[in-house]
Amino acid sequence: MATQVIVLNGGSSSGKSGIVRCLQAELPDPWPVAAIDAFVDALPASLRASNAGIEFAEDGGVTVGPEFRRLEAAWREGVAAMVRAGARVIVDDVFLGGPASQESWRKALTDLDVLWVGVRCEGTVAEAREIARGDRPRGMAAAQAETVHRGVAYDLEVDTTHTESLTCARTIAAHLT
Amino acid sequence: MATQVIVLNGGSSSGKSGIVRCLQAELPDPWPVAAIDAFVDALPASLRASNAGIEFAEDGGVTVGPEFRRLEAAWREGVAAMVRAGARVIVDDVFLGGPASQESWRKALTDLDVLWVGVRCEGTVAEAREIARGDRPRGMAAAQAETVHRGVAYDLEVDTTHTESLTCARTIAAHLT
């Protein structure tokens, strides 16, 4: 069966968005992206920086509250339904909960053909790129570099530390069925 | 039963996004937005400006191809599933197909409690705002101001020509059940 969903998991500034754009440019079929960042942008401003929603601390830490979790679960169901309706989708997420996040996706994507991809980047390099992009709180990259992968199982891992996004995307594309 | 979906339909530069942000600020519950603009941004770049995808002509015309339509239909199913999973959602759309667009949403949102809202703005004013914002092809506002509403049925219409987005949002909020 053909791959229906590519789930990319990686820390902040690990290069996921770049890989998504390269995948979209390389793959013959049109794959829309469902990115956690876009989901957060779709929320009311009040839900960002609140205990019920999602909070980005100055040291790069991220905490999510019950309302955020509830809506995030609904968003996952929405992504799954979009795939069941015929779209092939790339998910661009940060598994803040590690294996629990993967389990949530696994349940939502039941019966769908998923390629699980870990996007790694050495903490110091991700941190340097965080400074270079300048639009993320300092510290997120380092804080997430290892933790988001702990206990997560992948079909494939790519590493942007010494490899360009385009090359990583081609490696992923070669694994699609 | 409580309103589960607010569907806003209006032409380019009619003020929908502003109303969405005001609704999100005013409503006690968190309502994520599902905007057609964000959906287009989630597509591969190649699908924009292609016959299969969506094309923005220099005169402000917009044409969509078969691949775009197919993915848009899947997106609507995704939005509906997100609502069925418990999220209350604001849809921010431009009914390029008029009543056919509404019919597509109606099918996707079957059994859900929907508030249909028309967002109007006089063509000349929308055109002036299009110049002021400077990030849209000139001509879209004028081309869409009337056509997107033709044959569409609403529970409520608001008009941003002489009324601020916040006031329009409060009118909409007062109609929620």
Next chain:
Amino acid sequence: MATQVIVLNGGSSSGKSGIVRCLQAELPDPWPVAAIDAFVDALPASLRASNAGIEFAEDGGVTVGPEFRRLEAAWREGVAAMVRAGARVIVDDVFLGGPASQESWRKALTDLDVLWVGVRCEGTVAEAREIARGDRPRGMAAAQAETVHRGVAYDLEVDTTHTESLTCARTIAAHLT
């Protein structure tokens, strides 16, 4: 002598940027804009939110420190030199210091032909637009609506409360010499 500089002064969310884009679209000559927002974006991130730089408080207050002032003065000299070198320039500023800000510009623009324009917007309307745009700290619009005009002398004032940016721009354009 022909007008060489248009200085727009107005509070946050009063509609200055929209007027700038309309002026640029309406005027036959190309007028680049020198906007305080772009100047702030050109500063190191560390200078934002620091005592030495510029701080945006959660209540909408803005405070600037000595380093910011020093660089801002240099920026004004740069704008003046650009005009002396032959460019006609629109300045888009917020006179946080009221008449003192105007005096600083007056010194920098000595011997140049300047049109001083006040861009007004009723506080409650500016506040509503601040919510609608969603990218500014709540409270800035209300805090600045009156204060930035106090003691400032204009050649012309426009008011966006009930008038579109394009109409305001045309009024300004008609005053150019």
Next chain:
Amino acid sequence: MATQVIVLNGGSSSGKSGIVRCLQAELPDPWPVAAIDAFVDALPASLRASNAGIEFAEDGGVTVGPEFRRLEAAWREGVAAMVRAGARVIVDDVFLGGPASQESWRKALTDLDVLWVGVRCEGTVAEAREIARGDRPRGMAAAQAETVHRGVAYDLEVDTTHTESLTCARTIAAHLT
């Protein structure tokens, strides 16, 4: 005498902006950036994509007309005046005219202490990054990778092909006097 201006020259997607943000983060003094991209954004929309202004062709070519050149020259004078007024400034430019562009800057920056830095990146890598960022016309990176450096003299060259922006920035910072 202390370095007053750092001029970075490099092709599209060579990594200049990332280096600028890292320099701003690393240097103890606040260095505002004067970027050609920000200058282009400050121009009327009509001057982009016109024979008199600047045109970005679909194949990545860039052509500039007489009005653009005239305003660009005024902008350079403005940057120089800002430095003479006491600001230390990083210039982020693309020498489309090669040595002629450098000569123009040299004249504008007469008597100032300038550090000339070439930012190199192998064409194929810059091209891959252009796809990954997704906000530039395809082809610019490859077209400019070599040509913008031809005949230009530097105090220092950095290469982002295999070196992170932060490391390049630190190399540059070490050369400041």
